Amino acid sequence: MKTSFFELTTESLNVGAIARRVVPAGCGATVTLDGYVRQFTKGRETLYLVYEAYEPMALREMEKLIEQAHVQFEISNVGIVHRLGKLKIGETSIVISVSAPHRRAAFETCEWLIKELKRTVPIWKKEFYADGEVWVEGDASRDSQITFND
Amino acid sequence: MKTSFFELTTESLNVGAIARRVVPAGCGATVTLDGYVRQFTKGRETLYLVYEAYEPMALREMEKLIEQAHVQFEISNVGIVHRLGKLKIGETSIVISVSAPHRRAAFETCEWLIKELKRTVPIWKKEFYADGEVWVEGDASRDSQITFND
Amino acid sequence: MINVSVLFFGATAEAVGERQMEIDLQQPTNAREAFTEIVETFPQLKSHSLLYAVNQEYAGGDEAINDGDELAIFTAVSGG
């Protein structure tokens, strides 16, 4: 795991500081994804969001993603930090930062990590609108999804 | 060009601040490339680097890249800042930050921009080693390269 | 009889009105049987597409369920 890390926090996220923590001396590039609260989704205005996690399982799933990334890709370090609690418009909800000797691997891994995180890590988002609120349900594309309650 | 920007500076680069400047309210994700001074290149230790630019032409080429990116990709904003002058090991030399409604476009555009910048923008790097110094020459893969002095 | 914890998050916590409860089950054959029994108790969960976990790992259905296990029922994740 080298100096990779994965965290959940209710504090605001400093993108630059997280990106910097994954940088080893021999590395050429860091690619960072910064996801944040959109003001409009499908034309509807969001006032704010709340993120909730199944924290111990979320950390385990994040750790698995990083382990798998180190197996699949030629990378140095990975940092994943997801914010929880109430977030205002424009605030960063997630930062994924990947350093690698070659930038291609950093881009590829960062994109793979956000895709997998959105599929597997047990974190949920509640959107608050002027006229209501809703827990957003993902697209449920987990391979191992079981629907035996149907 | 919306609020895209491109700059050359001799000041140190704040990755998070640059990433943040490209974020519009409706956007979903920002992808940021952070390139920095490697300590070792092919086993040889670099002490520090100096970057030099043909400044007005570099800015024109950066502007062209951003214009072309807006034509080719579904993106919101782009920020490119390249540092010039003397840089110590680990210091950031370039930040390219791309925001887009969909993260795929942000990843793709950011990767395209760094590839093109390394090919077309007139900036040169001099590496200083314990036992010498060398101006690094790129791989000269510009399509329009003319070699009529041969 | 075995005793298990059952956790709910987000939409399932809202549907059930609880975030955590202790439940006694007749020793279930596997996770499928255990979760089916729990969902029957809270039919309001049936309008959601559900995912299941046993001891903080996604459950495929065939996992053994033992006394003291931590079960969780939640909807497709939406972090990021």
Add this chain to the structure above:
Amino acid sequence: MINVSVLFFGATAEAVGERQMEIDLQQPTNAREAFTEIVETFPQLKSHSLLYAVNQEYAGGDEAINDGDELAIFTAVSGG
């Protein structure tokens, strides 16, 4: 005769020992002819793979060269 500025950067500035100079040229037919003449004046440039620009645009070779133009000779770029 026309007068042009010629700029050098990095390796070419080091090879020539100047970063900028004013040069008089017999009215050249095009950029190819102008740059060829300049490079003949500084044969030490020939060990490099060179790129050329006229008025801050990459030159393909056929560009017209006029009095007061800004020419530049440099090696393949290595920024990033």
